[in-house]
Amino acid sequence: MKFTNRQFGEMSFEETHVLNVPEGIIGFGEYKKYLIVDDEDSQPFRWLVSLEDPDLNFALISPDLIVEKFQSSVFNDADVTVFCLVALKEPWTTSTMNLRSPFVIDNKSRVGRQMILEDESLSMQYPLFTRFSKTAG
Amino acid sequence: MLILSRKVEEYIIIGDSIKVRILGIQDGQVKLGIDAPKEIKIYRSELYDQIQNENMEAAKVEKEFISKAARLLRKDSAEEAGTMHPKGERT
Numbered sequence: 001m002k003f004t005n006r007q008f009g010e011m012s013f014e015e016t017h018v019l020n021v022p023e024g025i026i027g028f029g030e031y032k033k034y035l036i037v038d039d040e041d042s043q044p045f046r047w048l049v050s051l052e053d054p055d056l057n058f059a060l061i062s063p064d065l066i067v068e069k070f071q072s073s074v075f076n077d078a079d080v081t082v083f084c085l086v087a088l089k090e091p092w093t094t095s096t097m098n099l100r101s102p103f104v105i106d107n108k109s110r111v112g113r114q115m116i117l118e119d120e121s122l123s124m125q126y127p128l129f130t131r132f133s134k135t136a137g
Numbered sequence: 138m139l140i141l142s143r144k145v146e147e148y149i150i151i152g153d154s155i156k157v158r159i160l161g162i163q164d165g166q167v168k169l170g171i172d173a174p175k176e177i178k179i180y181r182s183e184l185y186d187q188i189q190n191e192n193m194e195a196a197k198v199e200k201e202f203i204s205k206a207a208r209l210l211r212k213d214s215a216e217e218a219g220t221m222h223p224k225g226e227r228t
Contacts, residue, residue: 026188027190041200042200085195088198089194095202116180128206128210
């Protein structure tokens, strides 16, 4: 099957790779079908790309790459894949990821959900590049 | 919008399974007690709004920025692994 995204153009995909997000991404609740797209230049980032709106995509990062053992500390041994959404800030080296509400995929059912974690100490604007954000913490 | 007046200790019922009770009112603050099934998610609106704002920002991210950020991240992890680049190369 085929779909179009503003950044990646026309792409084809297998039905089995479709990620169902029944509640949508917060603020974008009407879109419930996504694909994880890998782009060579973007690695280790990955993309969450809407199959329903060609303008809608999010950059994802595995939080463990930035915060050691984040996934195991929050999700224990659950069979899930955890990503954080990345937001661009000015200057770009101060860009952040949202640790408080990660995007979590249940590996068995391939259902994804943006969770809101109870731990209030988790930042919604956690710096991607800690060495540029020493003063911002 | 439905508008209801309730006194302390009174409650309203939403659907078959959600109960919201007024526990107390003090200094302009209303304390609510909410009984709802576990699968019903309840948040303070400002938390939800904040996440929504972050998501709006996240939805604007372009490939061009991500490639730059990716290069920096890869460089950082290469340095951590012990393959140091000359200091001046850090940008």
